[in-house]
Amino acid sequence: MKVDMTNVSENTMNISDLIYKYMRIEHLPHIWCPGCGNGIILRAVAQAMENMKLERNKTVLVSGIGCSSRAAGYLDCNSIHTTHGRAIAYATGIKMAHPDYEVIVITGDGDASAIGGNHLIHAARRNIGLTVIVMNNNIYGMTGGQYSPTTPHREFGTTAPYGNIDQPFDIAKLAMGAGATFAARSTVYHAPQLAGIIEKGIRHKGFSVIDVTSICPTYYGRKNKKGSAVDMMRWQKENSIPVEKAKDMPEEELEGKLVVGVLRDKEAVEYSEEYSRLVDAVQGGIK
Amino acid sequence: MSKKLVINTDWCKGCGICAAFCPKSTLEVVDEKVRRKDGADCILCGMCEMRCPDYAIYIKEEDDD
Numbered sequence: 001m002k003v004d005m006t007n008v009s010e011n012t013m014n015i016s017d018l019i020y021k022y023m024r025i026e027h028l029p030h031i032w033c034p035g036c037g038n039g040i041i042l043r044a045v046a047q048a049m050e051n052m053k054l055e056r057n058k059t060v061l062v063s064g065i066g067c068s069s070r071a072a073g074y075l076d077c078n079s080i081h082t083t084h085g086r087a088i089a090y091a092t093g094i095k096m097a098h099p100d101y102e103v104i105v106i107t108g109d110g111d112a113s114a115i116g117g118n119h120l121i122h123a124a125r126r127n128i129g130l131t132v133i134v135m136n137n138n139i140y141g142m143t144g145g146q147y148s149p150t151t152p153h154r155e156f157g158t159t160a161p162y163g164n165i166d167q168p169f170d171i172a173k174l175a176m177g178a179g180a181t182f183a184a185r186s187t188v189y190h191a192p193q194l195a196g197i198i199e200k201g202i203r204h205k206g207f208s209v210i211d212v213t214s215i216c217p218t219y220y221g222r223k224n225k226k227g228s229a230v231d232m233m234r235w236q237k238e239n240s241i242p243v244e245k246a247k248d249m250p251e252e253e254l255e256g257k258l259v260v261g262v263l264r265d266k267e268a269v270e271y272s273e274e275y276s277r278l279v280d281a282v283q284g285g286i287k
Numbered sequence: 288m289s290k291k292l293v294i295n296t297d298w299c300k301g302c303g304i305c306a307a308f309c310p311k312s313t314l315e316v317v318d319e320k321v322r323r324k325d326g327a328d329c330i331l332c333g334m335c336e337m338r339c340p341d342y343a344i345y346i347k348e349e350d351d352d
Contacts, residue, residue: 014295016336016345028298029341035302039340191337230307
């Protein structure tokens with residue numbers, strides 16, 4: 001549908017108020033495949049912004065490269081579509097220049113944990129106040145289905161025609177291991193709870209990572225005979241365990257399951273505040 | 288305020304997620320587009336809106352006048 005924005009003063013089209021308010025509707029419908037979960041995650045980000053009444057001029061969305069990273073073109077706030085793997089590096093610069101801004105990174109599993117793996121762990125270690133939302137579809141979708149660091153062991157990709165011999169990363173655990181003070185996991189099936197989790201991540205002072213399992217029926221699904229988008233979302237429904245319940249379960253029962261919810265939420269000194277304290281101390285004479 | 292279900296068929300890509308997860312099974316996909324089943328009892332819960340990847344289905348609130 002071609003939308004002429006010049007004469008539109010209010011929402012008279014078949015578009016919900018949330019989407020009309022937060023998306024660049026002239027770029028919709030988006031480029032993502034039928035059944036791709038990324039649109040669901042992006043809607044949850046918009047819902048979190050609406051719930052928090054975030055000022056869009058003080059909100060920055062930073063993305064890298066990949067299917068996920070098209071998000072920066074769709075969400076109507078300050079946004080920048082950066083180079084592969086470097087979204088967190090750009091976001092770090094933005095946060096240091098504007099510590100009062102909410103800086104949100106939307107990235108994919110490959111962008112965050114392969115090409116940008118170092119940026120992820122060091123931003124987590126510093127505890128800089130970014131919110132990193134990973135659209136984790138377990139494959140490189142945009143470039144044609146190559147296996148990524150989150151493709152499960154012995155599953156298939158165009159570059160793993162006989163099965164993947166690597167072990168996968170768990171991005172939430174990786175970030176926690178590197179010192180992230182907020183980490184959560186969710187899925188696109190859990191869309192009704194997702195906006196709330198993203199809101200918690202944005203409100204958290206310090207580095208937040210939200211690993212959202214998306215669905216890629218086009219590449220990951222087809223390569224691994226996971227069925228349609230509906231089948232893949234049903235799998236998420238049947239194989240997710242809330243973190244509160246998982247605490248009392250033995251490890252072998254959690255094998256191959258997704259533990260969803262807030263995995264860690266703790267306080268620690270935030271990097272841009274620490275930097276500002278240092279600047280004040282040096283300019284005023286170190287005491 | 289009253290509520291109604293709105294479908295934007297221009298944006299619907301026919302993935303079927305809304306129909307599969309509708310708690311009252313009120314939706315169906317025909318020719319790659321979603322539509323309401325005849326006589327279906329929609330409870331306006333909004334689950335379809337939250338899970339639609341394409342923003343093609345939603346609950347609209349309208350002023351009564």
